Amino acid sequence: MLAVIIVILIIWAVMWAFYKFMYPRAPKSMMPKKGDVTTPRQCDFCGNSLAEYRGVLETKPVSVEEISAAGLAVSDSGSDMKGHKELFFCNYEHQADFHGGKTYQADA
Numbered sequence: 001m002l003a004v005i006i007v008i009l010i011i012w013a014v015m016w017a018f019y020k021f022m023y024p025r026a027p028k029s030m031m032p033k034k035g036d037v038t039t040p041r042q043c044d045f046c047g048n049s050l051a052e053y054r055g056v057l058e059t060k061p062v063s064v065e066e067i068s069a070a071g072l073a074v075s076d077s078g079s080d081m082k083g084h085k086e087l088f089f090c091n092y093e094h095q096a097d098f099h100g101g102k103t104y105q106a107d108a
Contacts, residue, residue, distance in 0.1 A: 030054075044087045045094040056095050058087040 032038050036053035043050060089095040 041088045043090045043094060045089055045098045048090055050090055052088065056089045056092055058089065058095060060085055060087075 032051070032053050038051050038053060040049045041052050041055065042048070043055065087095075087098070089098065
């Protein structure tokens, strides 16, 4: 009986070490910080779903005519679209490819 318990403990220790080696914890720099938005968003270029704090959020002003031409509803209160169009990308390469090689970085 003691041998069975020792074998189970050895197997548990080996499996624990294996999973620690194969699936290490992510670095703290990749974890969300206080104030980060963790809701998933879809990339406007590839369609991949990613947490908002991990991607590139592009906000640029648009006119009412552009909103109407795109077929989006324009409300008088301005709660839906406050004159800004938000685009989300996985990374800066997707942002550049979406705009044909030109990136839009806020205050860069």
